[in-house]
Amino acid sequence: MKEIYPKIFLIQGFCNIYYIDDKIKILIDAGNEFEKPVDLLILTHLHPDHIFYAKNIQKRTNCKIIIGKGDENLKLLFNYFSTWQGKKIKEFKIDRILEENDKINTGIYDFKILKLPGHSLGSIGIYEKKHEILFSGDTIFNNGFIGRTDFFHSDEMLMKKTLIKLKKLKIKHLFSGHNY
């Protein structure tokens, strides 16, 4: 676990996961086992490499799991993927569905939810305006690549609109779902 910004830690697993170790403890994505206390697990989107350990983490930490509107249909995922890397994906309970502009304050950070459909219909970004931080999931990456839109549950036209929306955003620190 490496501190990449004050109180923000990176852990690399099936995807990059980020831990915000503030008054409210947030984990962004569940592509790796995680042992520390978590209040909220935010899933950037419903893909197996991002949600694989969600059930384990929920069981151990009793955290709330939240996901963007459009990606809350777990059945859809399980119809498509029942295993990941040869292991069964465990179903978990979603506690809350996020909408555009929902706010999450951790103590020092004021995060805002941005809907970024394209890579999946309910993909979200988690944005901090003052620090110009964006947790982008699989929508955009540091190397300039954008997320695939040839998956089940993705939409190329929506991705185009999402990229236009992101161009207007001030981003100094991009923390994406893969690569670092």
Ligand SMILES: [Zn+2]
């Ligand atoms: Zn993905």
